[in-house]
Amino acid sequence: MADKDITTVKLNKKTKDRVDKLRVHKRETYDEILQSLLDILNLCRISPEKAQHRLLRMEKMAKSLKLKDY
Numbered sequence: 001m002a003d004k005d006i007t008t009v010k011l012n013k014k015t016k017d018r019v020d021k022l023r024v025h026k027r028e029t030y031d032e033i034l035q036s037l038l039d040i041l042n043l044c045r046i047s048p049e050k051a052q053h054r055l056l057r058m059e060k061m062a063k064s065l066k067l068k069d070y
Contacts, residue, residue: 024062 009030011019022033036058043051 024058025065 019030019033022037024036040051040054043054
């Protein structure tokens with residue numbers, strides 16, 4: 001990705017902490033987290049059931065990866 005494609009976004013610390021909790025794995029970038037959230041929000045418009053399924057799958061993956069980190 002070229003530097004001209006990168007931007008800075010200011011977040012409140014509370015918001016940053018909330019986004020950090022959404023990480024599926026340690027090295028996941030904020031861009032990856034936000035892309036996932038946007039995908040799920042767009043999916044909610046089309047199929048709320050599929051969006052819920054994807055969220056549950058992400059949560060299971062995050063839990064299993066966090067257990068391996070310890």
